[in-house]
Amino acid sequence: MNAPTAASTPAIELVGIDKRFGPVHANKNINLSVAKGSIHGIIGENGAGKSTLMSILYGFYHADSGQILVDGKEIRITDSQTAIQAGIGMVHQHFMLVENFSVLENVMLGVEGGPLLKRGVAAVRAELGRIEREYGLEVDPDALIEDLPVGKQQRVEILKALYRGAEVLILDEPTGVLTPAEADHLFRMLAQLKAQGKTVILITHKLREIMAITDTVSVMRRGEMVATRKTSETTMAELAELMVGRRVLLRVEKDEAKPGPVILSVENLTVKDARGVTMVDNVSFQVRAGEIVGIAGVAGNGQSELLEAIAGIRKPASGRILLNGEPVERLDPAKLRKKGLAHVPEDRHHMGLVLAFEEYENAILGYQDDPKYLKGPFLDIDAIRKDAVARIEDYDIRPADPRLKTANFSGGNQQKIVLAREIERDPACLLVGQPTRGVDIGAIEFIHKRLVALRDQGKAILLVSVELDEIRSLSDRILVMFAGTIVGEPAPHAGEQEIGLMMAGIGREAAE
Numbered sequence: 001m002n003a004p005t006a007a008s009t010p011a012i013e014l015v016g017i018d019k020r021f022g023p024v025h026a027n028k029n030i031n032l033s034v035a036k037g038s039i040h041g042i043i044g045e046n047g048a049g050k051s052t053l054m055s056i057l058y059g060f061y062h063a064d065s066g067q068i069l070v071d072g073k074e075i076r077i078t079d080s081q082t083a084i085q086a087g088i089g090m091v092h093q094h095f096m097l098v099e100n101f102s103v104l105e106n107v108m109l110g111v112e113g114g115p116l117l118k119r120g121v122a123a124v125r126a127e128l129g130r131i132e133r134e135y136g137l138e139v140d141p142d143a144l145i146e147d148l149p150v151g152k153q154q155r156v157e158i159l160k161a162l163y164r165g166a167e168v169l170i171l172d173e174p175t176g177v178l179t180p181a182e183a184d185h186l187f188r189m190l191a192q193l194k195a196q197g198k199t200v201i202l203i204t205h206k207l208r209e210i211m212a213i214t215d216t217v218s219v220m221r222r223g224e225m226v227a228t229r230k231t232s233e234t235t236m237a238e239l240a241e242l243m244v245g246r247r248v249l250l251r252v253e254k255d256e257a258k259p260g261p262v263i264l265s266v267e268n269l270t271v272k273d274a275r276g277v278t279m280v281d282n283v284s285f286q287v288r289a290g291e292i293v294g295i296a297g298v299a300g301n302g303q304s305e306l307l308e309a310i311a312g313i314r315k316p317a318s319g320r321i322l323l324n325g326e327p328v329e330r331l332d333p334a335k336l337r338k339k340g341l342a343h344v345p346e347d348r349h350h351m352g353l354v355l356a357f358e359e360y361e362n363a364i365l366g367y368q369d370d371p372k373y374l375k376g377p378f379l380d381i382d383a384i385r386k387d388a389v390a391r392i393e394d395y396d397i398r399p400a401d402p403r404l405k406t407a408n409f410s411g412g413n414q415q416k417i418v419l420a421r422e423i424e425r426d427p428a429c430l431l432v433g434q435p436t437r438g439v440d441i442g443a444i445e446f447i448h449k450r451l452v453a454l455r456d457q458g459k460a461i462l463l464v465s466v467e468l469d470e471i472r473s474l475s476d477r478i479l480v481m482f483a484g485t486i487v488g489e490p491a492p493h494a495g496e497q498e499i500g501l502m503m504a505g506i507g508r509e510a511a512e
């Protein structure tokens with residue numbers, strides 16, 4: 001065992017870290033102490049400053065002031081090489097792997113001194129094998145990166161860091177891209193790393209993950225470190241409140257759905273992408289008035305194309321789409337809107353908004369010929385702005401300025417601009433893709449409440465989200481998509497694991 005003094009020296013200490021990007025004060029006098037051999041979570045809403053802080057620790061950014069201590073010794077981390085030498089490894093939100101290289105090649109790539117010169121490939125391979133076995137990484141060293149699923153690519157990133165001798169491993173939002181099963185595997189690996197005495201810093205905005213795996217959790221809000229707690233001594237509710245700065249409802253409160261007549265009916269729909277690859281394969285389902293049907297699935301399994309086809313953005317190769325019994329598969333988005341189909345696209349930058357327009361212009365985009373915005377043949381700018389201001393208030397869109405260029409709003413606020421526009425149009429059917437991607441907890445609560453309220457008014461809602469939690473808490477019925485087909489309709493209260501297996505293309509039978 002370590003001597004008591006050594007055991008109490010933190011693996012990492014940040015003292016008074018301060019960082020500005022022009023007018024943005026991203027890190028305000030941050031202090032953080034990470035115990036050796038622990039899993040330390042850092043949570044905070046989007047833009048709280050988590051990635052900035054970790055990028056400073058990893059040498060991507062330089063702090064304006066403050067100190068970094070590793071094992072009790074102050075070091076100057078000037079670039080990621082110094083960080084690596086100090087035993088700090090980072091797994092990025094977006095992987096930095098060479099796609100057409102093998103796992104082994106990626107691991108060796110950029111290792112200082114050139115491993116090929118010092119020791120042979122065989123030695124690297126042997127070492128890699130040892131690390132893999134020790135931590136249960138399960139990746140084939142000769143596989144090409146491009147052939148590996150995302151979860152395994154992430155393991156290669158971890159392997160790379162460990163191979164470089166990382167004692168402290170930083171993971172920035174590692175589960176965003178993973179299926180629940182892959183996330184479980186990752187967590188088992190992290191537990192293994194901890195058991196071997198490594199220190200893990202886990203950045204996430206998912207409270208569930210924090211509770212499941214961390215020993216200690218620090219909360220950031222608007223550039224400040226607002227609290228640090230022992231995970232066993234806190235609750236999701238307390239952490240959410242610390243993150244947002246007020247009490248938040250974590251559960252979506254809703255009554256049983258009272259489904260009415262079928263509003264949207266999709267029949268044997270097949271959709272191909274630009275290369276002619278079938279993305280949606282003979283899919284059929286219905287959405288009734290007063291219900292939320294959620295499509296669960298790992299990103300890239302056809303749910304985006306399905307949504308786009310129904311919204312009239314993508315022409316189906318075959319099949320039918322009926323809105324209130326009327327075939328609409330040949331209509332364009334403008335005609336569909338007139339028939340009561342609203343759409344909150346997944347990719348709001350490219351489809352939902354014109355970023356160069358002012359906020360109020362986007363607030364009516366697609367609805368500009370609504371009589372209430374017209375004065376004779378002209379647009380009634382006063383009426384439009386007044387309407388925009390009302391939405392801004394209702395949805396707490398910040399800054400509250402309808403004349404601001406849309407590009408200058410944060411992602412979460414841009415999302416609210418689109419949602420407000422589509423929801424408040426009183427549609428019969430709402431298609432909504434990734435409604436809360438990049439949105440803060442406080443805003444998520446609001447958006448979820450609005451969707452449920454819309455359902456309760458008798459609207460038919462089709463929800464596509466890669467956040468399984470979101471699907472499970474909002475949907476009255478869940479359909480799981482895998483490889484372009486609907487592989488199952490789990491019971492409304494099915495467990496995460498059962499749905500997760502379906503999302504991975506493994507049948508329900510296997511789950512039982």
Ligand SMILES: Nc1ncnc2c1ncn2[C@@H]1O[C@H](COP(=O)(O)OP(=O)(O)O)[C@@H](O)[C@H]1O
Binds near residue numbers: 047048050
């Ligand atoms: N390179 C940069 N240039 C300018 N502003 C930045 C840069 N990186 C981050 N920011 C800003 O700093 C703040 C904190 O961002 P970030 O650390 O990425 O937050 P988090 O990871 O908690 O979501 C945000 O307002 C963000 O827009």
Ligand SMILES: [Mg+2]
Binds near residue numbers: 050051052172
């Ligand atoms: Mg971040």
